[in-house]
Amino acid sequence: MDSIENHQVQIRYTQIDRRNDSVIFTDYDFQVNDSIYFYPASTVKFPTAVLALERLNTTDTLSMDTRYFLEGDTIESTFKQDVSEIFAVSDNLANNRLVELLGFEVINNTLRKKGVTPVRMSHRLGQHSDDLRTKPLIIYLNDSTTGITKSTLNKTPLALNLLNITKGSGYYEDDILINEPFDFSSKNYFPISSQHNLLKRVIFPQNFEINERFNLSKEQREYLLSVMHTVPRKAGYNPKTYYDSYCKFFIYGDTKENIPEHIEIYNKVGFAYGTLTDCAYIKDNQNNIDFLLTATILVNKDGIFNDDEYEYDEIGIPFLAQLGREIYEQELKRK
Structure with a gap:
């Protein structure tokens, strides 16, 4: 609390109460402001995964198990595998393949129509390609035909006009230090309120009007919920490299111990440019409590971006882990 200005923290916590068949949300905010920019990093993979599943339902020949590859690429995948990799280890290539399926215009417009606003997706992750045209997907229709x-052409993204859109005192570009603030105006924009609203629609679709829900089949929704809380070791990854909290910051982020079986964390994290964000629905089946928590924190003490010197392990992840524990303790005491 003594260095709030340095860390640009935003938090939204939602208490969940049930009366008869109704689910009632009570939101609590700390510094949440859609006009104050933070870099969302991999949290944007969450809507991409949801919308890709929804997109499959518009074409008879596509399903979660359909095999495909990108034109000009050799990596073969399935939509089911991509969605799993997005949540288990936050895979950039899996996300980018689904972006090629959808296109930025479709992602942005569909989210807005469903009330998940404000939002602006404008670039792929990991590989910073400025190509506005999506790549065609080569899809296996059966063993012998494809x-x-x-390909679709996306509009050139307009510069974001938000508070804190420039950050720090300098940044590295091609190994050269540029002594001026880093400009995020062409980057993705996915604020706390939008992330939280997306999560509510996925976990509690019955609380929303039909036009605000995602058109997922029962099988798709069950699969999505399953991969959202499945830890990497249960998805086949080496637990030494991909420990349980690899992509789960709240409560367990600062430990490499296994998460207890009775705790389920349905979430998507993001971390890049010194910014850590987690958007989570946390459920304790043993103590019969559940709540929603979304938070972001900036950790960049030297004010220089792209120097790979961020206090993720020293400040960012311990803060989010302790925040999760504090809210969890509140929930245990709450009647």
Whole structure:
């Protein structure tokens, strides 16, 4: 609390109460402001995964198990595998393949129509390609024939006009230090309120009007919920490299011990440019409590971006882990 200005923390915590068949949300905010920018990093993979599943339902020949690869690429995948990799280890390539399926215009417009606003997706992750045209997908229709999706041209993204859109005192570009604030105006924009609203729609669709829900089949929704809380070791990854809290910051982020079986964390994290964010629905089946928590923190003491010197392990992850524990303790005491 003595260095709030340095860390640009935003938190939204939602208490969940049940009366008869109704689920009632009570939101509590700390410094949440859609006009104050933070870099969302991999949290944008959450809507991409949801919308990709929804997109499959518009074409008879596509399903979660459909095999495909990108034109000009050799990596073969399935939509089911991509969605799993996005949540288990936050895989950039899996996300980018689904972006090629959808296109930024579709992602942005569909989210807005469903009331998940404000939002602006404008670039792929990991590889900073400025190519506005999506790549076609080569889809296996059966063992002997393939189909191809159309390439679409996305509009040139407008510069974001938000508070704190420039950050720090300098940044590295091509190993050269530029002594001026880093400009995020062309980057993705996915504030706390939008992340939280997306999570509510996925976990509690019955609380929203039909036009605000995602059109997922029962099988798709069950699969999505399953991969959202499955820890990497249960998805087949080496637990030494991908420990349980690898992509789960709240409560357990500062430990490499296994998360107890009775705790389920349905979430998506993001960390890049010194910014850590977690958007989570946390459920304790043993103590019969559940709550929603979304938070972000900036950890960049030297004010220089792209120097790979961020206090993720020293400040960011311990803060989010302790925040999760504090809210969890509040929930245990709450009647």
